Amino acid sequence: MNNFKKMEQFGNRTAVYADREYSYSEMVEISDAICGNVGERTLVFCLCSNNKESLFGYVGFIRGGVVPVLLDASIHIDRLRRLVHLYKPAYIWASSNNQDLSKTMDSSFVYGEYSLYKCPTHFQHNLHEHLALLLTTSGSTGSPKFVRLSYENIFENAISIAKYLDIHENEKPITTLPMNYSYGLSIINSHFICGATVVVTGASIMSKEFWNLCKEQQVTTFGGVPFVYEMLDRMKFEELNLPSLKKLTQAGGKLSETLSHKFAHVCNQKGIQFFTMYGQTEATARMTYLPYEKNLEKAGSIGIAIPGGELILQDDKGNKITAPHLIGELIYKGPNVSLGYAESLFDLSKKDENKGILRTGDMAYFDEDGYFFISGRIKRMIKVYGNRISLDDVEAFLHEHGHDCICAGSDDQMYIYTLRDDYVQIKKIVKEKLNLKGFKIMRIEEIPRNHYGKILYSDLPKLG
Template structure:
């Protein structure tokens, strides 16, 4: 049996505490996870509809510890998209919040625990699962896409151990949830903290809600993680003025944070005896690949950092050669035991073995400096050709965001760039600004004003959803 955690060693220590005061100890988590698994007939596929709740984490732990393969999905996933995934993957069981029972009224409830129910779907188990397959997660840009990342037991354990090492985690930690657990970054926080016997504080409340901070303070949270958007919101909340004596560290991943925000939070941490850790990762590498040591957070503003313990980075030039000179852009390639098995797009793919052999071409363009610290400069595919000139869309977004302090997303097709903003007063100024910066024909640029920039659970922009505004 491929277990990831040794839960019983932490005995009566509280493993999870929710905002309503409910708790579950490590012994109880171990016992309940075995009990849940007894109701599942064999190694099979389960859809787990996730919330930041005790029952949701219990299900995840049970499935991983007992050789059952979960697909983690947001419990708020639109019904049509969920039905499409059900039809594609035909899971043997569902583990869902009790209040969503009516949605599956034609199926049979066979077990209940911690406000979650186990449902027998009635689908025949006529599929084969690769022996090392532990978990399936949606890729960060997807909603109801059938494309899933296949993670192994050793992927999960190796990455969690590496995170424990570089963040120096121990059983006194009390991380509070700020990210969905079906998102690789949010899940990595759970994985690594369960490994060391910490107490995970779970809440579905967000950082813009008063109840979140009340729970934070009353439970003496020691850390939280956030994507760039989280830190933009914290900046608006004047986070630096909050009195949070229990807070030890804050982590950031899920995309590149604006350099001036990086500097603000790095200085806040330095001045208040806390750690600010910028990290880099992808679902395809289980979670983490790089991190910026907190003592370098101010000095190396804008850097993603260095490779995690046990991993290797290299940069590959367009001609396939390895880059050895600092400040030279190439595609970042990562090697490590946490590189996942590959993708699945249908039920038959779940029998596939390891297709990556520990090597991941990240699709991110990067540079390193004289000290060996890496900087992400854009995505390999986030480029347009405008009248023969190569334009980096990530760079366009960054320039507009920094100059106008506004939400923005740019996309398009060659010779046509479409820029989306949420402020009507910015339409003309943004266009003039980019025309001036690029020195390209104004005809190539069009600015759309929309109510909200569409984002996924992790705060990443859903560029595909913008196509409806300009696609013919």
């Protein structure tokens, strides 16, 4: 199953707008030329930015059966070298301006501002026949741990997304997320299989350039993680005049209840369909969605399973939960569940280890109507003085009371980090309203986040 091999059917329709319009025929020709210079089925590192070169390289590799490893173009050279040592790619598709690569490797092909660098050490990879793509989990781009995705994973998920979002050939999404991030990539995949036009830009949503491009190209849709919606809120999204915008999607973490309500309300007023979604790279991208008609009534919910998927809750003893409002681990079943992980090139020949079942690591419950709600991460639960505490719940509670805080910790010690001088008020709320002990509060200048806007709890300063 490789839907990118059918792209020729869209002919002269515009596939990409970057510096100009590129038709599907032109994209296919360029993409196949890039992949053709790799030749055999092997492993290629693709250092991605939101540009036509990264996109065409990815399309070519998937079409040609070459397995790309999508990495952020800004990855530190030491991390890149470590990954090259562990995986021994045959080539690296990257910017021609990458001094570290151009000094040590020969370029065998150039397109636009990218070069195909030939790695000096040749290694004959043993790649599983269904292996299509390697993506990092949403942690560090330098981690050696990748998610192994098959062609079926990629395209079954893309078909499902296109179905529930009702994507058609006249859609025009714009890139707001890195394409090496599963959410950003899923937007590209689900629109390309429908013959839509992807507007490619590296411009930030905080820039005039981005919004001018939206108006000029009559963009119809874009997606964002919670951090993007926090920025849109500060920019007073409700006052922006974008008549072409018809759909907004949100995933990559839980949007606060307040912003969830606000964007649902604003979008409903503007005639924009607002979809909240939930997913993990281990499931290619998406597992659930909240239908836009329910975005006010069920605000805060991750919704229902995507077409072709199934959600199950299990209690501590492994029993299936069948009654509403009982919390258990969320388990997902579907054809988009990845083959498993890889931590070195020797894992690339492994078979499907997940068998279509993913234990998400999230605690959840469903209501009387069958809509699911995340209550926290299993790993974000700690015990303080014998009491089981959800760090996510404490964060949400403090946010409701106007405190911009994040929580971390381990058993018998909870840490609360705040951006303001509100130590006294936080201490009072936690003691009196939550009746908690064993916590410390610290002021920090900014919340550490990765490229996708997700909070890096591991990078928070340790409290004594």
